[in-house]
Amino acid sequence: MTISNCVPLSFVATGRLLAVSAGLLLAYMTLAWLIAKGRRRLDTVDIAWGLGFLLVAWSVVLQESNRRTLLVAALVSIWGLRLAYHIGRRSLRSPQDDPRYTELSQKWQGNKWLRAYVSIFLLQGALVLLVGLPISLVARRPLNGWSWLVWVGAAVWLIGFVFEAIADRQLARFIRQADHPKVLSSGLWRYSRHPNYFGELVQWWGIGIIALQASWGWLGLLGPLMLTGLILFVSGIPPIEKRRAKDAEYRRYQRQTSPLLPLPARLKK
Numbered sequence: 382m383t384i385s386n387c388v389p390l391s392f393v394a395t396g397r398l399l400a401v402s403a404g405l406l407l408a409y410m411t412l413a414w415l416i417a418k419g420r421r422r423l424d425t426v427d428i429a430w431g432l433g434f435l436l437v438a439w440s441v442v443l444q445e446s447n448r449r450t451l452l453v454a455a456l457v458s459i460w461g462l463r464l465a466y467h468i469g470r471r472s473l474r475s476p477q478d479d480p481r482y483t484e485l486s487q488k489w490q491g492n493k494w495l496r497a498y499v500s501i502f503l504l505q506g507a508l509v510l511l512v513g514l515p516i517s518l519v520a521r522r523p524l525n526g527w528s529w530l531v532w533v534g535a536a537v538w539l540i541g542f543v544f545e546a547i548a549d550r551q552l553a554r555f556i557r558q559a560d561h562p563k564v565l566s567s568g569l570w571r572y573s574r575h576p577n578y579f580g581e582l583v584q585w586w587g588i589g590i591i592a593l594q595a596s597w598g599w600l601g602l603l604g605p606l607m608l609t610g611l612i613l614f615v616s617g618i619p620p621i622e623k624r625r626a627k628d629a630e631y632r633r634y635q636r637q638t639s640p641l642l643p644l645p646a647r648l649k650k
């Protein structure tokens with residue numbers, strides 16, 4: 382492995398990076414599925430999610446190493462390891478599977494674990510590959526050296542990382558309280574109903590900005606764009622809001638607090 386400041390990577394070589402990542406993710410998600418089956422916990426995939434991006438990032442570094450790929454691998458590693466530790470610790474403390482997966486699996490017929498392998502583990506492996514597009518594209522030929530886009534992207538990532546870490550810490554502390562109220566509405570959660578998701582999205586948009594410094598790097602924005610759509614409309618915010626739709630106190634919190642972007646609380650109704 383050699384480190385260079387300029388990697389004239391072709392689309393064929395970029396495709397090779399994606400193909401290698403896809404193969405590694407297939408093996409990795411299969412292993413995660415086997416562990417989940419042994420634990421009888423579908424939410425094991427949530428721990429595997431962040432670590433899957435590490436696998437992609439360091440695979441890219443081993444094949445095409447330059448300052449940008451090393452920077453992105455470092456940022457992805459910090460994010461992924463923190464997230465996996467946070468979710469893993471929460472999973473060990475909870476005797477039950479995540480309600481999202483319990484509700485989903487109750488609708489299935491036939492072999493639950495075979496269905497989970499395809500529709501949860503392999504699907505999330507494919508999403509890791511797609512959301513992580515900027516990780517591979519950043520290896521392409523730089524447009525003009527180490528540009529200001531790299532610094533801006535890294536700064537945006539840092540803001541998102543701090544935001545998500547604080548939000549997760551506040552939520553964990555809230556859950557540990559024996560007499561906590563039904564709704565967490567203090568700290569960052571006073572300004573956003575899902576500040577942890579906001580922080581995660583900001584981090585990935587930061588990595589997407591770093592990818593803009595490489596030729597055709599704008600295609601990497603498809604990754605954070607897809608993640609934004611998933612969180613806003615599919616598997617992030619909607620299931621949480623749906624589960625709490627009958628809670629009057631949470632409905633009041635919804636009326637007062639922005640769903641994602643941190644904004645001043647509205648007047649109480």
